[in-house]
Amino acid sequence: MKKAVRFVAIIMSAAVMLAGCSAAVQESVGIAENSGQQGSGVGETDSGQQGSGGIAEESGKQESVADEADSKQQETDEAEASPADLGLNTDVKEATQFTIDANDQVYALLDFDDESELENAKRGLIAAPDELEIKTDTGKVAWSQKAYAFLEKDAPHTANPSLWRNAQLNHIYGLFEVADGIYQVRGYDMSNITFIKGETGWIVYDPLMTVECAQAAFDLVKENIGDYPVKAVLYSHSHVDHYGGVAGIVSEEQVNDEGILIIAPEGFEEHAVCENVYAGNAMARRASYQYGTLLEGNETGSLCIGIGMGQSKGNTSYISPNTTIERTGQTLTVDGVIMEFQLTPGTEAPAEMNTWFPQKNALWMAENCTGTLHNLYTLRGAEVRDGQAWAEFLMETLKLYGDKAEVVFQAHNWPHWENKNILKYIANTAAVYKFINDQTLYYLNQGYTSTEIANMIKLPDELEKVWYTRQYYGTVAHNSKAVYQKYMGWYDANPVHLRQLSPSESAKKYVEYLGDTDEVLRKAKEDYDKGEYQWVAEITNMLVFADPDNTEARLLCADALEQLGYQAESGTWRNAYLCASQELRFGTNTDEATRAASKGGLASHMTPLMILQYIGIVTDTMKIQDLTFTANIILPDDSYVLFVKDGVVLYEKGALLDDPDTTWTTNKAGLFAIVNKDEEAISRLVTQSGDETLLAKLLEGVTGFGDAKYFNIVEP
Ligand SMILES: [Zn+2]
Numbered sequence: 207m208k209k210a211v212r213f214v215a216i217i218m219s220a221a222v223m224l225a226g227c228s229a230a231v232q233e234s235v236g237i238a239e240n241s242g243q244q245g246s247g248v249g250e251t252d253s254g255q256q257g258s259g260g261i262a263e264e265s266g267k268q269e270s271v272a273d274e275a276d277s278k279q280q281e282t283d284e285a286e287a288s289p290a291d292l293g294l295n296t297d298v299k300e301a302t303q304f305t306i307d308a309n310d311q312v313y314a315l316l317d318f319d320d321e322s323e324l325e326n327a328k329r330g331l332i333a334a335p336d337e338l339e340i341k342t343d344t345g346k347v348a349w350s351q352k353a354y355a356f357l358e359k360d361a362p363h364t365a366n367p368s369l370w371r372n373a374q375l376n377h378i379y380g381l382f383e384v385a386d387g388i389y390q391v392r393g394y395d396m397s398n399i400t401f402i403k404g405e406t407g408w409i410v411y412d413p414l415m416t417v418e419c420a421q422a423a424f425d426l427v428k429e430n431i432g433d434y435p436v437k438a439v440l441y442s443h444s445h446v447d448h449y450g451g452v453a454g455i456v457s458e459e460q461v462n463d464e465g466i467l468i469i470a471p472e473g474f475e476e477h478a479v480c481e482n483v484y485a486g487n488a489m490a491r492r493a494s495y496q497y498g499t500l501l502e503g504n505e506t507g508s509l510c511i512g513i514g515m516g517q518s519k520g521n522t523s524y525i526s527p528n529t530t531i532e533r534t535g536q537t538l539t540v541d542g543v544i545m546e547f548q549l550t551p552g553t554e555a556p557a558e559m560n561t562w563f564p565q566k567n568a569l570w571m572a573e574n575c576t577g578t579l580h581n582l583y584t585l586r587g588a589e590v591r592d593g594q595a596w597a598e599f600l601m602e603t604l605k606l607y608g609d610k611a612e613v614v615f616q617a618h619n620w621p622h623w624e625n626k627n628i629l630k631y632i633a634n635t636a637a638v639y640k641f642i643n644d645q646t647l648y649y650l651n652q653g654y655t656s657t658e659i660a661n662m663i664k665l666p667d668e669l670e671k672v673w674y675t676r677q678y679y680g681t682v683a684h685n686s687k688a689v690y691q692k693y694m695g696w697y698d699a700n701p702v703h704l705r706q707l708s709p710s711e712s713a714k715k716y717v718e719y720l721g722d723t724d725e726v727l728r729k730a731k732e733d734y735d736k737g738e739y740q741w742v743a744e745i746t747n748m749l750v751f752a753d754p755d756n757t758e759a760r761l762l763c764a765d766a767l768e769q770l771g772y773q774a775e776s777g778t779w780r781n782a783y784l785c786a787s788q789e790l791r792f793g794t795n796t797d798e799a800t801r802a803a804s805k806g807g808l809a810s811h812m813t814p815l816m817i818l819q820y821i822g823i824v825t826d827t828m829k830i831q832d833l834t835f836t837a838n839i840i841l842p843d844d845s846y847v848l849f850v851k852d853g854v855v856l857y858e859k860g861a862l863l864d865d866p867d868t869t870w871t872t873n874k875a876g877l878f879a880i881v882n883k884d885e886e887a888i889s890r891l892v893t894q895s896g897d898e899t900l901l902a903k904l905l906e907g908v909t910g911f912g913d914a915k916y917f918n919i920v921e922p
Pocket of ligand 1: 397445447448513573617618
């Protein structure tokens with residue numbers, strides 16, 4: 207495990223340290239607690255939040271780092287070695303002339319006179335409050351468009367003008383008419399919520415990520431269109447920004463009492479539960495870089511991420527689907543509204559579907575078309591997606607509905623109208639994914655490796671100019687690496703890379719060979735002054751990995767990453783560069799508020815099998831490698847044999863041994879108690895017979911991830 211230690215210890219206040227020091231057990235409890243509660247949202251410092259504790263925190267850190275620098279200065283004054291003395295500091299910097307020039311070139315590449323996307327984003331506006339700020343019961347800001355008022359001007363030098371324009375369009379919020387009887391509330395969360403009027407009530411598509419945002423959106427609809435009952439809710443796919451706000455639309459009691467349909471594609475619940483659990487701790491930490499939850503929303507901070515402004519920070523919720531869509535062409539009529547479905551598994555999500563509304567010639571594209579280039583690989587970390595399958599499903603959409611569709615709309619960004627535009631919209635979107643897939647395979651078959659391909663691949667000129675497939679969320683470069691990974695895996699066939707030294711090991715050897723690191727830093731500063739930010743980031747980060755106390759290397763690396771952030775067209779890249787820059791300046795941010803949202807309510811839907819899988823994941827096998835035993839696990843509706851072999855957790859479903867070493871009679875809550883190492887709950891919920899020491903021995907290995915909640919990223 208990589209620990210956030212030295213810098214953090216100096217910098218963080220005692221209170222923040224306490225917040226970051228939750229033990230393994232507490233971390234694990236969080237998982238079970240979510241099952242019964244609404245999970246809490248993401249951090250106070252997410253994009254969009256001005257102030258909210260982040261500023262005070264920041265100024266505190268600034269002082270501390272200044273102290274750190276002072277004491278370093280004293281140390282070096284006393285010692286004979288002189289520092290490189292490059293005049294570096296922790297201030298947020300202006301754009302350099304190189305960044306200004308790079309951003310100016312974007313105006314030459316793209317047709318900024320083409321305002322069709324702006325017209326689409328505004329079309330059909332029915333109502334919007336002058337200011338939008340949504341708060342939770344406790345007064346915490348769950349969502350704010352007010353915080354983005356700074357966008358209402360031309361792009362500053364510190365922002366790629368293409369990303370700035372996309373942020374401006376995502377800043378357009380309110381209630382919109384998409385087609386007769388189809389309405390969307392946009393800009394009330396990262397995603398859109400859609401209301402389809404039936405004969406007597408509403409069919410609600412993708413009820414946003416958090417309850418407060420969904421409630422506010424529903425209120426806007428009630429005020430302006432009318433207060434009708436909800437007849438059905440549909441989840442287009444298994445990502446939290448498409449179901450987490452459901453309790454703001456209907457309650458579980460209403461669903462049961464009034465027979466409200468909760469519709470989802472096959473495999474939805476399994477994937478919704480799994481995607482964020484097994485690698486969840488690491489994903490949550492990495493997601494704070496992707497979504498920029500460490501940053502303020504401003505001209506030198508977070509802007510948007512191409513599919514919205516960022517994550518909302520209210521409470522998430524979950525209600526299980528009661529109606530599953532199993533095949534393409536399947537239809538469902540609810541309250542007089544006919545819906546025909548196209549399943550698209552393995553595209554943007556493992557369980558996803560589009561909907562065709564034949565009565566309205568309207569096509570819902572879920573998140574398969576989003577008005578930006580999406581991710582074949584997502585920076586928070588996830589399994590890669592299949593660009594070829596994605597393109598083929600879009601071609602199937604064209605075949606099924608292309609000749610009839612008069613409007614296409616989806617869960618992020620704005621609709622597109624008129625058949626001729628729609629055909630182009632879907633075909634262009636299919637083309638970019640197919641291009642990335644095919645061109646990567648073309649290059650890799652010529653022997654180019656992942657990094658080489660990412661640096662050489664570039665969209666065909668005409669596709670490059672299309673506004674709605676620009677690289678705001680995914681990028682061609684990192685998506686090409688996903689294709690490489692899918693087909694070739696991590697290995698580039700160069701055996702030097704079979705067992706590389708770890709970054710800090712090799713960095714120390716580099717430093718040993720290089721000799722005078724002050725001279726290296728002086729050269730790096732010269733290259734910084736020439737605008738070579740990527741190289742400067744690489745060499746200075748190597749110095750940081752050799753010696754994380756090298757303050758000047760940290761600060762120069764931070765400055766270089768900051769300029770890369772200012773130049774990035776991708777909102778997720780910008781966030782990642784700027785978060786890394788901040789952590790190099792101030793140390794790893796262990797503020798609880800910066801953690802990405804928990805997936806409230808989902809853990810209780812884990813099956814016993816998933817919980818057993820998870821027990822293996824939260825166990826440090828090396829700690830219990832001498833432990834071998836068998837246990838019969840008797841659950842109310844099922845049984846398992848647990849084989850712990852050399853500390854490894856194995857199991858067999860639906861079986862029982864005649865002569866196990868021990869038997870545990872329990873239920874799901876009892877299995878959760880083992881995950882959480884909750885001795886009190888275990889004694890209450892797990893009845894043991896046979897050797898009762900074995901469970902205690904297993905628990906010695908169950909450590910969870912609390913200590914690793916804020917692992918280092920840009921330093922060892
Ligand atoms: Zn989404």
